[in-house]
Amino acid sequence: MQGREPHPLPDTGSLHGDLIGLANVVLAAFSDPVVIAAERAEVSGILQRAFARGELAVQADPALVHAAVLGTTFAWIFLLGQPPSPELAARIAGLTAVGLTGGS
Template sequence: MQLSSDADPPRTPGTVRPGGRTARTRAAVRDAVLAGLVDHGYPGLTVEYVAEHSGVHKTTLYRRWGGVEGLVADALDLAGEDTWTPPDTGSLHGDLKALAHEVLDTFGDPSAAAAPAAFIAAAFQSDRAARALRAFYDERFRRCAPLVARAVERGEVPEDTDPGTLARAVSAPLFFRLFITREPLDRAVADQAAALALAAARAGACTALTSEETGPTTEEAEVN
């Protein structure tokens, strides 16, 4: 489930994005935001930097995006318009290993890791960026539904297996090593994460949690 900076036209039926000059402008702004996040981090990213590196006047940037938070959120939204699909290796174990290897390949390459790592760092410093990052991964989890459906048809996991819970089970140990303990990753670690997720799914532990089990969302807690 790569968090890529490459964005193709959206694939969701009924969703229409502007093309032509508007699309080129948005892409140029997105590239400038990514460069700024990589070079300076979220605290150092400015509208002036994006204007200089995108060729879009800062007045336009403020009018359309509102400021740095809006620029980062839209860059994440654009990243989520790619054509990524989950692997289909013929077995759930193979699919989970392929997902784990995607994380390894993305974050094991410093040049490939720079943009997604910068997005994740920005989410810790901006509520709007955090919401955009959650939306990005929510979309990724939805795209994993066919992976789980195939596994259910093959009798590999229970029918109530939740795609998002299973995808999190694969990636969570890897992201913990990457961003918390700063431990190195290799294929053995990735394969172990896939095997643990597979065992959990087979045991019926990868079901969706109810709102009563998870508690209120941050937005709900603020309202109450």
């Protein structure tokens, strides 16, 4: 999942207008079918490689794995108010891997 370029935000002349602009950019990023498809393709590649290496006994659903990683990340940062970190990425990856492999 590649880094996203920041979107330039216009100066609307008001705090409210600027925040609407920011909210629209965030909503677009989270609902952009091109971005979602690109990320899903990355997840699919990860899962196909793991299956080919014998790490997965069955093909996993890329949409479900994508949602699990995104949902866990979102909840940790935005619902629980915890900071993102490399350790968090490793913990989410470990939790997801255990779920996919049954702990093997």
